[in-house]
Amino acid sequence: MPFSEGELVRxxxxxxxxxGVNGGRETWLAADGLCAEVSVTLKTLYFGRSATWQDxxxxxxxxxTLASLDYPGIPRHRDAFWVELPEGHYYCLxxxxxxxxxxxxxxxxxxxxxxxxxxxxxxxxxxxxxxxxSQAPPVIHRDIKPSNIVCTADGGYxxxxxxxxxxxxxxxxxxxxxxxxxxxxxQFIGRAAPGSDLYALGATLxxxxxxxDPADFPRRGLHLIFQSRVGVxxxxxRWLERLLEPALEERLGNAREALETLKHREALYAASSCGRAxxxxxxxxxxxxxxxxGGSLLFAVxxxxxxxxxxxxxxILYLYLRQVLDPFPTHVxxxxxxxxxxxxxxxxxxxxxxxxxxxxx
Numbered sequence: 001m002p003f004s005e006g007e008l009v010r011x012x013x014x015x016x017x018x019x020g021v022n023g024g025r026e027t028w029l030a031a032d033g034l035c036a037e038v039s040v041t042l043k044t045l046y047f048g049r050s051a052t053w054q055d056x057x058x059x060x061x062x063x064x065t066l067a068s069l070d071y072p073g074i075p076r077h078r079d080a081f082w083v084e085l086p087e088g089h090y091y092c093l094x095x096x097x098x099x100x101x102x103x104x105x106x107x108x109x110x111x112x113x114x115x116x117x118x119x120x121x122x123x124x125x126x127x128x129x130x131x132x133x134s135q136a137p138p139v140i141h142r143d144i145k146p147s148n149i150v151c152t153a154d155g156g157y158x159x160x161x162x163x164x165x166x167x168x169x170x171x172x173x174x175x176x177x178x179x180x181x182x183x184x185x186x187q188f189i190g191r192a193a194p195g196s197d198l199y200a201l202g203a204t205l206x207x208x209x210x211x212x213d214p215a216d217f218p219r220r221g222l223h224l225i226f227q228s229r230v231g232v233x234x235x236x237x238r239w240l241e242r243l244l245e246p247a248l249e250e251r252l253g254n255a256r257e258a259l260e261t262l263k264h265r266e267a268l269y270a271a272s273s274c275g276r277a278x279x280x281x282x283x284x285x286x287x288x289x290x291x292x293x294g295g296s297l298l299f300a301v302x303x304x305x306x307x308x309x310x311x312x313x314x315x316i317l318y319l320y321l322r323q324v325l326d327p328f329p330t331h332v333x334x335x336x337x338x339x340x341x342x343x344x345x346x347x348x349x350x351x352x353x354x355x356x357x358x359x360x361x
Contacts, residue, residue: 002085009092010083013094019041024046025055025059026044027041027042027043027044028043029041030094039099041097044090047088047090060091061165061166062165069131069139072156073098073128073157074131075095075098076095077096078094098152098160099150100152100153102146102150102151104207106151114232115231118236121149126201126258126262128159130254130255130259133254139166139167139168140168140197141159142177142192168193177192178200180215182199184196194254198243198251199245201243202240206230206240210229210230223244223245224244238269239262
């Protein structure tokens with residue numbers, strides 16, 4: 001470890017606590033000498049035998065990106081500089097330190113989140129992603145995961161570590177960045193898009209709900225099978241399914257759409273149960289409540305009608321068969337009638353439910 005606690009870097013940053021190490025890169029909590037009450041996160045990259053210019057480019061890109069952003073819950077850029085020491089050169093990046101514990105630490109200590117907290121966390125991060133993706137070109141974080149989300153003392157959340165950040169490009173990149181358990185399929189081939197951050201957010205929410213790494217969930221093809229393990233209402237489960245669609249084009253389109261769908265998940269799920277696609281409703285649409293009510297009433301009337309149709313058809317079948325069963329006693333006729341009506345009704349109900357399920361996206 002080239003630096004040590006208490007050391008003064010560039011005659012300004014006093015190293016207070018070692019936060020982590022990753023190869024030739026170290027992260028420190030430091031006090032800014034220009035303002036005694038300000039703490040910064042100081043990242044240092046050592047250019048020795050193992051370091052590459054690709055590592056330097058990633059840290060430099062993080063500095064440029066943070067310098068262009070100004071949003072609550074994203075660390076502000078402070079400084080970037082080189083330090084020359086006898087053992088070699090260091091590229092250093094100073095950024096705002098956001099105090100708190102990470103989501104990984106919170107869940108690891110037994111603090112798994114319930115539905116209300118999950119909705120609050122998701123809404124907070126979707127607002128942040130909407131800001132990032134609204135930049136020109138869109139800024140893609142590419143490494144959203146529990147250890148990169150800080151739970152602050154005021155109950156908020158911050159997104160940190162922009163070391164894998166990338167501006168959206170129309171072509172595939174040569175490097176694949178991110179964390180395996182939280183990466184969507186397109187990111188493995190260097191084609192990250194804003195929707196890739198939505199998938200990573202969905203995987204992070206799964207971890208927050210269950211304490212289980214997404215890689216440990218069973219799969220059907222590329223789909224994660226998690227529905228029975230999250231312990232939340234079906235509308236939120238359906239919303240998570242849309243975030244975690246393996247195919248980018250099947251995922252919720254953007255952070256704003258995901259946020260609107262989250263807010264209206266109960267009504268949208270009720271609508272989707274009537275065979276309507278699960279999609280966000282237009283903001284300010286005055287006909288929205290009437291559309292939802294009409295769809296619900298239609299489904300409520302259709303099921304009894306289908307059931308009566310099945311019962312009637314079954315009864316006609318019974319009356320026909322009665323000519324064959326005429327020699328049998330009356331109670332046998334009654335039992336046969338009830339059995340035929342019950343089977344016909346159940347078959348029609350099964351058909352109605354299957355039709356509604358198949359209509360869901």
